[in-house]
Amino acid sequence: MNLINSLLQRRMKLSEPLTRDLVVQRELRVPMPDGVELLADRWAPRTGGEGLPTALLRCPYGRRGMLAALQARPLAERGFQVLLQSTRGTFGSGGDFDPMRQEREDGLATLDWLVAQPWCGDAVVLCGPSYLGYVQWAVADRLPPQVKAMIPQFTASTLAMEFLRADGFSLETPVVWGALIGTQERRGAVLRMPFQTRRTGRALRTLPLDRADTAAIGERSQIIQDILAHDADSPRWDGCDHRDRVAAVTVPVSSIAGWYDIFLPAQLRDFRSLQDAGRPARLTIGPWTHSGLDNGAIDETVAFGLAHARGVEPPQRAPVRLYVTGEEAWRDADTWPPKGYEPTRFHLQPGGGLAGEPPAASEPDRYRYDPADPTPAVGGVRMLTGGGRADNTALEARPDVLTYTTPALDEDVEIIGEVDAEIFFRSSLPHADVFVRLCDVDPGGRSRNVCDGLVSLTDADGTRAVTVQLWPTAHLFRRGHRIRVQVSSGAFPRYARNPGTGEPHATATVLRAADQSVHHDPEHPSAIVLPVRARA
Numbered sequence: 083m084n085l086i087n088s089l090l091q092r093r094m095k096l097s098e099p100l101t102r103d104l105v106v107q108r109e110l111r112v113p114m115p116d117g118v119e120l121l122a123d124r125w126a127p128r129t130g131g132e133g134l135p136t137a138l139l140r141c142p143y144g145r146r147g148m149l150a151a152l153q154a155r156p157l158a159e160r161g162f163q164v165l166l167q168s169t170r171g172t173f174g175s176g177g178d179f180d181p182m183r184q185e186r187e188d189g190l191a192t193l194d195w196l197v198a199q200p201w202c203g204d205a206v207v208l209c210g211p212s213y214l215g216y217v218q219w220a221v222a223d224r225l226p227p228q229v230k231a232m233i234p235q236f237t238a239s240t241l242a243m244e245f246l247r248a249d250g251f252s253l254e255t256p257v258v259w260g261a262l263i264g265t266q267e268r269r270g271a272v273l274r275m276p277f278q279t280r281r282t283g284r285a286l287r288t289l290p291l292d293r294a295d296t297a298a299i300g301e302r303s304q305i306i307q308d309i310l311a312h313d314a315d316s317p318r319w320d321g322c323d324h325r326d327r328v329a330a331v332t333v334p335v336s337s338i339a340g341w342y343d344i345f346l347p348a349q350l351r352d353f354r355s356l357q358d359a360g361r362p363a364r365l366t367i368g369p370w371t372h373s374g375l376d377n378g379a380i381d382e383t384v385a386f387g388l389a390h391a392r393g394v395e396p397p398q399r400a401p402v403r404l405y406v407t408g409e410e411a412w413r414d415a416d417t418w419p420p421k422g423y424e425p426t427r428f429h430l431q432p433g434g435g436l437a438g439e440p441p442a443a444s445e446p447d448r449y450r451y452d453p454a455d456p457t458p459a460v461g462g463v464r465m466l467t468g469g470g471r472a473d474n475t476a477l478e479a480r481p482d483v484l485t486y487t488t489p490a491l492d493e494d495v496e497i498i499g500e501v502d503a504e505i506f507f508r509s510s511l512p513h514a515d516v517f518v519r520l521c522d523v524d525p526g527g528r529s530r531n532v533c534d535g536l537v538s539l540t541d542a543d544g545t546r547a548v549t550v551q552l553w554p555t556a557h558l559f560r561r562g563h564r565i566r567v568q569v570s571s572g573a574f575p576r577y578a579r580n581p582g583t584g585e586p587h588a589t590a591t592v593l594r595a596a597d598q599s600v601h602h603d604p605e606h607p608s609a610i611v612l613p614v615r616a617r618a
Contacts (some may be wrong), residue, residue: 097381099520103128108145109174112167112195114188118176118588121145122167122192124201125158132199133203135230135391137162138196139210139381140189140217142172142179142263153210156380161388162207165196169217171235173267181263181305182216182322189221197228204228205391209383210480211235211338212345212372216324219352222331223291231390232331235338235379236372238348239324244313245344249538250515251313251337251587253578255465257294264299277467286575292588328352329359336386337363338379339368339472341407341533342463342470346553353418365418367408369555370407371469372588390438404498407471407532408558419499419554423613428488429563430505430602430609437487441602446508449482449570452595453581456574457482457517461531463553464576474521474529479570484600487566495559499613501533501552505569506606509542515580518550519568520610522559529566532557536577540584545601552610567610569600 114120121146126134143149145166154164170188171179196202201476206229208218222232222239230421239246242259245252261282265271271278278299285298291310295303312318335356339349346367356363364386370377389396400414415421428436432444451457456613457480461472462551503518519534537550559565572579578587582594602608 090151096156097160097384099156100161101127101159104155104158105131114170114177114191116168120167120170120175120188120192121152121173122165123154124163124165125150125154126163126201126343127158131163132201134161134163135205135207135388136196136202137164137172137207137209137387138192138445139166139214140162140169140185141166141210141214142169142181143266144168144173149202150514152375153380157209157383160380160384162384163201168194170484179263182319185217185220186321186324188301190224193221197226202228204300205230207231207233207383207387207391209233209235209387211379212237213241215242219324219327222324223327225331225333227516229333231333231387232335233338233379233383233387234335234349235377236340236343236370237348238345239328239352240348241322241345242309243319243323246309246312246314247453248313248315250536251538252576252577253286253587254346255458256309257286257298257306258465260295260303261285261298261310263305264295264301264303283575288591290593291578311586323354325355327572328355329361329512331356331361334362334386334390335364336382337365338377338382339365339367339404340372340374340377341367341553341555342369342371344465346463346464346591347551350418350554355415364399364401364403366403366420369407369470371464373466404556406496406498406556406558408560409496413498413556419613422616423497424616425611426614427609427611428567429607430486430567430569430600432602434484436485436488436565440590440604440607442604444603446599446601447484448597448599449484450597451482451514451571452597453593454573454595456579457570457572459573459576462519462534462573462576471530472520474531474568478529483570485566485568486563489527490562491559492561494561496557496615497559497612498556498615500559501610502555503546503550503552503567503608503610504606505550506545506601507539507542507548508545508599508601509539511594512539512541512543512580513580513584514539514542514596514598515571515577516548517568517570517573517577518549518552518610520552520555520612521566521568522557523564525562525568534568534573536573538580545599545606571596571598579599
């Protein structure tokens with residue numbers, strides 16, 4: 083086990099530990115106001131652990147195995163004691179797990195219990211990724227004075243609701259997560275994970291989708307049913323949106339994000355809320371996906387969290403630190419988005435061109451989208467596997483993907499900030515999707531994705547301007563490279579395939595192919611808008 087922990091920490095590129103001699107107190111019982119008890123494990127150095135700053139991790143994924151190896155152990159070896167708690171209804175904790183709904187009340191009660199423990203000391207730091215970050219925002223506006231800092235990682239104050247947009251349902255992430263929750267406590271779940279991943283992938287093709295849970299995990303899942311039946315505006319999710327609490331936080335916050343993370347747009351919205359409210363906050367965005375290991379989160383928790391826990395300033399750095407892909411270098415800034423970048427239109431041109439000038443008169447480009455053979459997701463924003471930068475050559479060879487490309491660049495073009503596209507689009511059906519992807523084409527002709535986004539339409543059978551919000555980015559297109567824009571109607575299974583019928587995703591059984599048109603002429607100047615660095 084020590085060898086496995088050592089190998090994991092090497093892969094995570096962690097700083098050297100202060101100790102490897104730890105003690106774990108198992109199954110501490112934390113009472114909730116309704117009488118339910120939640121279980122927690124306390125990790126600490128064998129000697130001198132009492133009174134150390136406490137890192138609080140609240141999660142639904144268990145207290146042993148990978149989470150302990152990736153979070154609790156590294157922190158306890160580097161200056162913290164750690165309380166790792168199973169959320170309600172998971173891994174021995176009482177009650178039923180109702181995702182997102184109970185985390186405010188349970189989190190506040192856990193903090194009240196924690197600061198009363200004789201071993202706790204006078205400093206607590208909230209930390210952790212994904213769901214472990216969401217539970218931090220759930221209590222952010224009512225922190226006891228012992229809480230000194232927050233380090234939310236790859237997360238957002240709205241969590242799953244970001245995937246449940248009525249105008250762009252992200253299928254893969256919430257269903258894969260629901261299947262994970264539904265199977266994680268079964269015997270042999272860790273060993274069966276590769277098989278379960280393949281089974282869940284096949285289940286995403288199930289029609290109707292409300293049977294996908296049975297196909298994925300062999301039984302009905304209320305989590306998956308709710309995800310499929312209720313979009314983000316449904317009363318089902320009342321009380322689960324904590325964005326209004328963000329600006330009320332009173333402790334320093336260090337947010338860690340990834341350009342290919344599922345939560346990035348919402349996490350940047352949270353950071354802007356902190357900035358606008360004048361809260362002490364900093365942001366790091368790297369070339370990371372949601373499930374990557376070498377993202378520096380543990381070392382940032384130690385450097386930032388321990389410093390504030392001890393009442394001193396953390397190592398000096400800029401408020402915003404960005405990794406610029408293409409240049410493969412880090413860049414500092416004062417704000418997000420950084421200043422000095424101007425929105426610049428690159429227009430789609432006849433013949434597959436992309437240029438700054440408006441297009442000439444031309445016929446639209448056409449393709450046929452068939453949800454029975456949906457345009458696949460290649461790289462990009464994925465929850466567990468297959469995400470990040472990828473070779474798009476095979477994708478761009480499909481007849482249902484249009485591409486528009488600049489000539490080879492005469493000079494470097496750097497973009498940092500928000501990216502959107504305005505596409506003049508028409509479908510043979512009212513219900514259709516528009517997916518836009520920005521790519522970097524190297525001198526050898528290989529096209530690699532930079533960022534992308536999708537929007538679903540309900541009135542697509544007339545020519546209209548469609549605004550597509552892509553993921554934010556920081557990228558350098560080098561001299562000699564080309565900028566490319568893809569336009570298609572899907573990225574399955576990241577996004578649910580549009581059946582073309584207007585039926586709800588959960589119950590749709592009929593798939594209708596659609597003929598799509600993308601216009602580029604003086605009256606319909608389709609373009610992507612890039613935040614280009616202003617000339618000095």
